[in-house]
Amino acid sequence: MTSTTNSDQNLWKDVWTLAEQKGDKLHPVSYELLGRGRSLADARGSRLCAVVIGCWVPQHDLQELIERGADCIYLVDNPDLKNFLVEPYARILRFLIEKYHPEIVIAAATTTGRTVLPYVSAQIRAGLTADCTGLEIENDTGLLLQTRPAIGGNILATIKTPDARPQMATVRPKSTRIPEKQPGRMGEIIRIDSVTHLLDSRVKFEQYIPDVSGCASIEDADIIIAGGAGVNKAEGFALIEKLAAQLGGAVGASRPCVDHGWQAYPRQVGLSGKTVSPRLYIACGISGAIQHLAGIQTAESIIAINTDPNAPIFQLADLGIVGNMFDILPVLVDKLENTSRDHIPVG
Amino acid sequence: MKIIVSIKQVPETSKVKMDPISGTMIRTGMESIINPLDLYAIETAIRLKEKLGGTISIISMGPLQAVKAIREAIAMGCDDGVLLCDKAFGGADTWATAYTLSLGIQKLGGADLILCGERATDGDTGQVGPGLAAMLDLPLITYVGKVESLTAEYLQAERLVEGGREIVSVKLPALITVVKEIAVPRLPTLRGILRAKESTVNIWGPTDVSADPNLIGLKGSPTRVVRIHHPQVTRKGECITVKGQADLDQAAQRIVDFMKQRNIL
Numbered sequence A: 001m002t003s004t005t006n007s008d009q010n011l012w013k014d015v016w017t018l019a020e021q022k023g024d025k026l027h028p029v030s031y032e033l034l035g036r037g038r039s040l041a042d043a044r045g046s047r048l049c050a051v052v053i054g055c056w057v058p059q060h061d062l063q064e065l066i067e068r069g070a071d072c073i074y075l076v077d078n079p080d081l082k083n084f085l086v087e088p089y090a091r092i093l094r095f096l097i098e099k100y101h102p103e104i105v106i107a108a109a110t111t112t113g114r115t116v117l118p119y120v121s122a123q124i125r126a127g128l129t130a131d132c133t134g135l136e137i138e139n140d141t142g143l144l145l146q147t148r149p150a151i152g153g154n155i156l157a158t159i160k161t162p163d164a165r166p167q168m169a170t171v172r173p174k175s176t177r178i179p180e181k182q183p184g185r186m187g188e189i190i191r192i193d194s195v196t197h198l199l200d201s202r203v204k205f206e207q208y209i210p211d212v213s214g215c216a217s218i219e220d221a222d223i224i225i226a227g228g229a230g231v232n233k234a235e236g237f238a239l240i241e242k243l244a245a246q247l248g249g250a251v252g253a254s255r256p257c258v259d260h261g262w263q264a265y266p267r268q269v270g271l272s273g274k275t276v277s278p279r280l281y282i283a284c285g286i287s288g289a290i291q292h293l294a295g296i297q298t299a300e301s302i303i304a305i306n307t308d309p310n311a312p313i314f315q316l317a318d319l320g321i322v323g324n325m326f327d328i329l330p331v332l333v334d335k336l337e338n339t340s341r342d343h344i345p346v347g
Numbered sequence B: 001m002k003i004i005v006s007i008k009q010v011p012e013t014s015k016v017k018m019d020p021i022s023g024t025m026i027r028t029g030m031e032s033i034i035n036p037l038d039l040y041a042i043e044t045a046i047r048l049k050e051k052l053g054g055t056i057s058i059i060s061m062g063p064l065q066a067v068k069a070i071r072e073a074i075a076m077g078c079d080d081g082v083l084l085c086d087k088a089f090g091g092a093d094t095w096a097t098a099y100t101l102s103l104g105i106q107k108l109g110g111a112d113l114i115l116c117g118e119r120a121t122d123g124d125t126g127q128v129g130p131g132l133a134a135m136l137d138l139p140l141i142t143y144v145g146k147v148e149s150l151t152a153e154y155l156q157a158e159r160l161v162e163g164g165r166e167i168v169s170v171k172l173p174a175l176i177t178v179v180k181e182i183a184v185p186r187l188p189t190l191r192g193i194l195r196a197k198e199s200t201v202n203i204w205g206p207t208d209v210s211a212d213p214n215l216i217g218l219k220g221s222p223t224r225v226v227r228i229h230h231p232q233v234t235r236k237g238e239c240i241t242v243k244g245q246a247d248l249d250q251a252a253q254r255i256v257d258f259m260k261q262r263n264i265l
Helices: A029-044 A059-067 A086-100 A113-124 A234-247 A253-259 A292-298 A325-340 B038-052 B064-076 B096-108 B126-135 B191-199 B245-261
Strands: A015-020 A048-054 A073-077 A105-106 A127-132 A134-137 A144-150 A154-160 A167-171 A188-191 A203-210 A223-227 A248-254 A280-284 A300-307 A320-322 B002-007 B007-009 B033-035 B055-061 B078-085 B113-117 B140-150 B154-161 B163-172 B174-178 B199-205 B224-229 B238-241
Touching: A015 A029, A015 A113, A029 A048, A029 A059, A029 A105, A029 A253, A048 B199, A073 A086, A073 B033, A086 B140, A113 A127, A113 A167, A113 B096, A113 B126, A113 B140, A127 A144, A127 B055, A127 B096, A144 A167, A167 B199, A188 B038, A223 A234, A234 A325, A248 A253, A248 B199, A253 A320, A300 A325, A300 B245, A320 B245, A325 B154, A325 B224, A325 B245, B002 B007, B002 B038, B002 B064, B002 B096, B002 B126, B007 B064, B033 B038, B033 B245, B038 B055, B038 B064, B038 B113, B038 B140, B055 B096, B064 B113, B064 B191, B064 B199, B078 B096, B078 B224, B096 B126, B096 B140, B113 B126, B126 B174, B140 B163, B154 B174, B238 B245
Parallel strands: A015 A048, A015 A105, A048 A073, A073 A188, A105 A167, A127 A167, A223 A248, A223 A280, A280 A300, A300 A320, A320 B238, B002 B055, B002 B113, B055 B078, B078 B199, B113 B174, B140 B174
Antiparallel strands: A134 A144, A144 A154, A154 B224, A203 B163, B007 B033, B140 B154, B154 B163
16 A cells, blocks of 8 residues: 655646446446536636546547547556456556546446445545535635435535545436537547556456346336335335336335335335436335435436325425325326327337 | 454444534444444355355454444354454544554454455445455455355455446455345354353554554544535425325326326326
């Protein structure tokens, strides 16, 4: 472990985002991060740079990073970087940080970001805040203010890193929208080729096995029908499944349903599960614990059905129905059955 | 095989009090439990020991009452434990916590395999495990959902990642963080509880582990909590109350209309 002296803060400038490659192209979260990064870079009057570590990254995707807000791309493209392995990725990121001195480094709070950033920040003694939902620059100090839920989403803590550099954060995927493309926007691509000495890995990658479950995953779904404690039992999800199938949506669940074993963990919505950003979220029998609300706040539209008029979920709903989901859903399913004859669901 | 499991004691309820001055949690006087996600790491360690033989040491940092969590882990089937406990360790962020735990692990002489839970349910960061691996210069495998095979020198594991699973392997020593899917934690046996009562839990302070006083506790933490607030989210949407059977049709119709308005239907 080495400890860097980070005292000369003027040395540290620019905002960096860490892009992620998925298969043969960049993962959409790479573009989402640019929205966060752009506003921070503008507030600091600095450049926004995207770090791309991968293999055969398409030129088109690099161009898209620039069109969506990056001023500069540090590209490390090598066949050995096809799959994520923490040691080479961390060594490269550390090499770049120590060479170019970014003031702020943000990555997505994915399994990759949440592995490589703590590894690097531990080595260089940078400040790192996990799973942020809000990032802004403090007016008088220019420091990064990082807001994140803690204690199951019961509180929001704002955290800063007064002295250590860079200031690092992981942010929830789908917690902001992808910034619009600005066709013709110009940026610089810096290829870093001399990395062969950084590529060793004690962990060996053997195989990737994609999930083949037939149902839509909640992270990618345009419509999510989710059940909560009000569903009462595993069988209660039958109605929700039916509505989801009708609308071409995915089934989600709040934490209690997963804790009770009514639904599997991959369907859990909320900070302890997945943060989602669908076009429509229908919450059935979900009271709306803060940790759940924080996981759905970027949904375009929210409909809530709950028997308790004081349930916090109604605070976040565009349309609230105070009533029993077991009364309302069958009527809704019937209505949609008739409606679907003249309308084709989108997405 | 020598195994170390790093655990954290966390408050049992969600009723947590915060220190308004330091912005850190007030841990004293609260009912505390082993971080539920650490139970999966403990269970995994015990299963591996049952298969390959060896010892399991528990390490934790926290107030004196965290000895209870260590004894619970011993009661489940671990062998011994050490608690890093001192006022000077207090207020540590994930960097200072990883640093302190790494010193404790070094004093224990390291291990063939170190296990951590995915994250703690109070801080929710998941940063200490990876940080610990970096500080100990160990290879790291995160989000392990299954140990495919383990010998005295070699580990093959399955990582649960977005959209699928990754099979990776490593020559030991290594540090892994495990997720819920890996195993169902066992309950302590009566014999285990008795054994845990009699076992010694060492308490180590900064000098015991030769800690740099500038790198531990709040002082050694690069990050500072500047504000704690209670989140407020609101969209101020419309609300319909279903009072009787007659309202049902109207409510369902409103949902259909809403979906049409928003171009979902």
